[in-house]
Amino acid sequence: xxxxxxxxxxxxRPVGMPKSSDWTYAEEPVGEPKEGELLVxxxxxxxxxxMRMWIxxxxxxxxxxxxxxxxxxxxxxxxxxxxxxxxxxxxxVSGVFGVQxxxxxxxxxxxxxxxxxVPLPKYLNVxxxxxxxxxxGLLDTGQPKPGETVVVxxxxxxxxxxxxxxxxxxxxxxxxxxxxxxxxxxxxxxxGFDAAIDYKNEDVKQSxxxxxxxxxxVYFDNVGGAxxxxxxxxxxxxxxxxxxxxxxxxxxxxxxxxxxxxxxLVSNRATMKxxxxxxxxxxxxxxxxxxxxxxxxxxxxxxxxxxxxLTTFPETLLKLFKGENSGKLMxxxx
Amino acid sequence: xxxxxxxxxxxxRPVGMPKSSDWTYAEEPVGEPKEGELLVxxxxxxxxxxMRMWIxxxxxxxxxxxxxxxxxxxxxxxxxxxxxxxxxxxxxVSGVFGVQxxxxxxxxxxxxxxxxxVPLPKYLNVxxxxxxxxxxGLLDTGQPKPGETVVVxxxxxxxxxxxxxxxxxxxxxxxxxxxxxxxxxxxxxxxGFDAAIDYKNEDVKQSxxxxxxxxxxVYFDNVGGAxxxxxxxxxxxxxxxxxxxxxxxxxxxxxxxxxxxxxxLVSNRATMKxxxxxxxxxxxxxxxxxxxxxxxxxxxxxxxxxxxxLTTFPETLLKLFKGENSGKLMxxxx
Numbered sequence: 270x271x272x273x274x275x276x277x278x279x280x281x282r283p284v285g286m287p288k289s290s291d292w293t294y295a296e297e298p299v300g301e302p303k304e305g306e307l308l309v310x311x312x313x314x315x316x317x318x319x320m321r322m323w324i325x326x327x328x329x330x331x332x333x334x335x336x337x338x339x340x341x342x343x344x345x346x347x348x349x350x351x352x353x354x355x356x357x358x359x360x361x362v363s364g365v366f367g368v369q370x371x372x373x374x375x376x377x378x379x380x381x382x383x384x385x386x387v388p389l390p391k392y393l394n395v396x397x398x399x400x401x402x403x404x405x406g407l408l409d410t411g412q413p414k415p416g417e418t419v420v421v422x423x424x425x426x427x428x429x430x431x432x433x434x435x436x437x438x439x440x441x442x443x444x445x446x447x448x449x450x451x452x453x454x455x456x457x458x459x460x461g462f463d464a465a466i467d468y469k470n471e472d473v474k475q476s477x478x479x480x481x482x483x484x485x486x487v488y489f490d491n492v493g494g495a496x497x498x499x500x501x502x503x504x505x506x507x508x509x510x511x512x513x514x515x516x517x518x519x520x521x522x523x524x525x526x527x528x529x530x531x532x533x534l535v536s537n538r539a540t541m542k543x544x545x546x547x548x549x550x551x552x553x554x555x556x557x558x559x560x561x562x563x564x565x566x567x568x569x570x571x572x573x574x575x576x577x578x579l580t581t582f583p584e585t586l587l588k589l590f591k592g593e594n595s596g597k598l599m600x601x602x603x
Numbered sequence: 604x605x606x607x608x609x610x611x612x613x614x615x616r617p618v619g620m621p622k623s624s625d626w627t628y629a630e631e632p633v634g635e636p637k638e639g640e641l642l643v644x645x646x647x648x649x650x651x652x653x654m655r656m657w658i659x660x661x662x663x664x665x666x667x668x669x670x671x672x673x674x675x676x677x678x679x680x681x682x683x684x685x686x687x688x689x690x691x692x693x694x695x696v697s698g699v700f701g702v703q704x705x706x707x708x709x710x711x712x713x714x715x716x717x718x719x720x721v722p723l724p725k726y727l728n729v730x731x732x733x734x735x736x737x738x739x740g741l742l743d744t745g746q747p748k749p750g751e752t753v754v755v756x757x758x759x760x761x762x763x764x765x766x767x768x769x770x771x772x773x774x775x776x777x778x779x780x781x782x783x784x785x786x787x788x789x790x791x792x793x794x795g796f797d798a799a800i801d802y803k804n805e806d807v808k809q810s811x812x813x814x815x816x817x818x819x820x821v822y823f824d825n826v827g828g829a830x831x832x833x834x835x836x837x838x839x840x841x842x843x844x845x846x847x848x849x850x851x852x853x854x855x856x857x858x859x860x861x862x863x864x865x866x867x868l869v870s871n872r873a874t875m876k877x878x879x880x881x882x883x884x885x886x887x888x889x890x891x892x893x894x895x896x897x898x899x900x901x902x903x904x905x906x907x908x909x910x911x912x913l914t915t916f917p918e919t920l921l922k923l924f925k926g927e928n929s930g931k932l933m934x935x936x937x
Contacts, residue, residue: 328870329870330869330870493866498861512865512866512868512869513869514869515866524863524864525863525864525865525866526861526863527832527860527861527862527863527864527865528861528865529858529859529860529861530858530859530861531846531859531861531862531865531875532827532846532849532859532877533877534846534875534876534877535664535846535847535848535877535878535879536662536663536664536877536879537664537877538876538877538878538879538882539876539877540874540875540876540877541865541868541874541875541876542868542872542873542874542875543866543867543868543869543870543871543872543873543874544869544872545869545870545872548872
């Protein structure tokens with residue numbers, strides 16, 4: 270008898286924070302791969318802020334997840350059956366497998382990974398989209414130069430932690446903005462940031478003025494809202510703002526708040542630029558090799574926040590929007 | 604007996620639209636130029652949206668005009684006395700002479716102009732900061748390529764009209780956004796824009812979708828607010844937004860409205876960049892020569908809205924913020 274496949278389907282478009290009733294938990298037969306397909310048993314599921322955007326009914330870089338569809342998610346797994354010559358049973362793979370225990374795929378966008386090089390979860394963290402977003406967002410879009418001041422928000426988050434460490438490797442003055450004393454301690458003492466600003470207990474605008482005496486040259490924004498405005502108020506001439514995300518705004522029940530002081534871009538001749546990591550697919554390998562070398566040299570640290578159990582998905586996802594995760598958030602399945 | 608000098612001084616920081624009580628009209632002696640200085644009789648005073656920002660008490664690219672100081676303004680005039688070897692009596696000059704009949708200056712930032720080349724008012728329009736802003740904002744910051752779609756707001760205004768015509772010269776598809784049927788007729792029939800959108804009588808977002816079937820490649824923004832949001836909703840991948848101004852927001856009594864859909868920069872991998880014309884001073888001469896040639900060839904037209912009388916300054920300035928000027932607004936003095 271084939272194993273059953275448990276999965277989460279989108280039941281309704283959430284308003285604000287996704288509620289448990291926005292999801293349907295289903296038990297279905299696994300199914301059999303057809304010619305050209307493979308069956309993947311999912312081991313880890315990546316939980317990412319972008320998931321909140323994927324379930325809005327708006328035009329974006331990808332179509333939204335439809336009502337009734339399996340929730341989209343990146344993941345890691347092991348091939349348990351294959352009718353695709355590129356993959357053999359036992360291969361470890363990463364891809365967009367969805368929030369479920371088993372995925373059938375034609376292999377497009379699926380990559381083989383090697384758990385002997387680094388532990389599996391790192392392939393969803395530094396060596397996955399998280400790390401690639403940090404690497405290309407900072408280096409390609411932000412273009413930091415040695416000695417410049419780089420500020421990153423959600424600095425103890427998965428992307429922010431990598432951004433700050435790469436900026437240190439590039440000899441920048443690095444200031445991280447994070448929520449709470451423990452996250453601030455982590456980024457300074459464990460990750461080597463020059464300074465941390467606790468947005469829950471400090472006036473971010475004033476603290477940025479104090480920590481960035483020559484202004485901000487590169488601001489890597491993961492949060493939007495009031496912190497983006499505080500950064501705009503402290504730009505150096507010619508500053509670059511990398512717009513990666515706006516997690517403070519994703520669960521708004523009304524429109525996203527645009528930065529009321531965006532004309533700071535004019536007085537500072539500054540740039541605000543959006544980036545999507547998928548545009549850099551042809552350079553992932555090179556970036557991965559460079560980051561693996563930094564990890565091996567102890568210059569690039571990372572941690573994962575691994576929650577056990579597929580069924581916890583609805584509540585575990587909310588940790589992201591409440592700032593409760595410490596490190597890259599993912600589900601361990603099966 | 605030396606002539607008297609009439610002038611407007613800033614009396615109070617305006618809230619919203621500047622009121623007549625925010626200004627003091629004064630009659631004072633002209634004074635005598637000291638060694639190294641010259642006396643300029645002002646003939647034309649440029650009225651610009653940026654003036655509204657110069658009187659806010661905020662950190663920007665220039666210090667704000669102080670309470671009690673003569674209002675800052677660009678102008679044209681004729682030298683009536685000189686103790687500066689660079690200037691002779693009878694020279695026509697442009698510079699920051701203020702809202703007054705006579706200015707004494709040490710000559711820094713003062714440029715000689717020749718009324719035999721083009722009529723004097725053109726030196727405050729296409730051959731002045733207005734034209735330079737359009738030229739460098741579009742070409743240097745916007746980087747339009749032939750065949751791309753360029754959209755400009757306040758398109759019948761002084762800067763917008765030049766932006767659209769240069770974009771046509773560069774073989775772009777050009778759409779202007781303006782208020783009212785007459786301005787829309789003007790930019791299409793007289794200036795050669797491909798299409799006009801009347802923001803007072805159309806849904807700008809929908810009309811942009813119709814006129815820009817492949818999306819907007821370059822959006823030159825003079826207005827901010829809802830029109831900026833409509834443009835952000837219609838970007839092409841890799842779009843560039845040139846942030847020149849936000850005249851719809853300058854007279855707000857509260858904060859400026861930031862664009863609530865700025866995350867369109869992410870999904871479209873787009874850039875929003877501020878520019879200030881003063882950074883291009885070393886290239887004004889080259890740009891002026893190129894634009895004079897376009898004017899002579901009939902490819903670059905412009906018009907001035909010249910109001911007589913210094914005393915009308917407080918009410919004439921408001922024409923800008925009410926969209927009542929047709930062409931470059933200036934005062935004719937004396």
